[in-house]
Amino acid sequence: MATQNAWLQAGLNVDDKAKRFSAYVKGFRKEMITLSLASGYRHPSQFTGDDIEFSAGVNRFSTLADVLDYRADPVSNEEVMAAVREAEAESVA
Structure with missing residues (x-):
């Protein structure tokens, strides 16, 4: 503030x-x-727009990917773990 x-x-x-x-x-x-x-992921970065739904009324649902018309590249477990190891190494240094 x-x-x-x-x-x-x-x-x-x-x-x-x-x-x-x-x-x-x-x-x-x-x-x-x-x-x-x-949700079966190891990290929040692995969520995609197809994993999240919005309610637009009674029995009307749309995915985040459809609402925003954006699709991110999937992130693998190996990429997540590599990023975690890198962040841990930086915090120690």
Whole structure:
């Protein structure tokens, strides 16, 4: 958040918001991994637009790929694991 208004700035508790946002992101990551594993994937990047459906009314469903007219290239387990190993190596260095 950003504001130039001194009165609004006084109401911002950055440390509290940082902790809350951090907890939100950690929880979101955990839920995304859980959802991925339950869907048969090892990582959220493996979802495709065909895996997600939107309800457009009673008995009317469309896939994300159809709604956005976008199809991403599939990501293999090997690519995911290579990216994980690379990220781990960078975090150690």
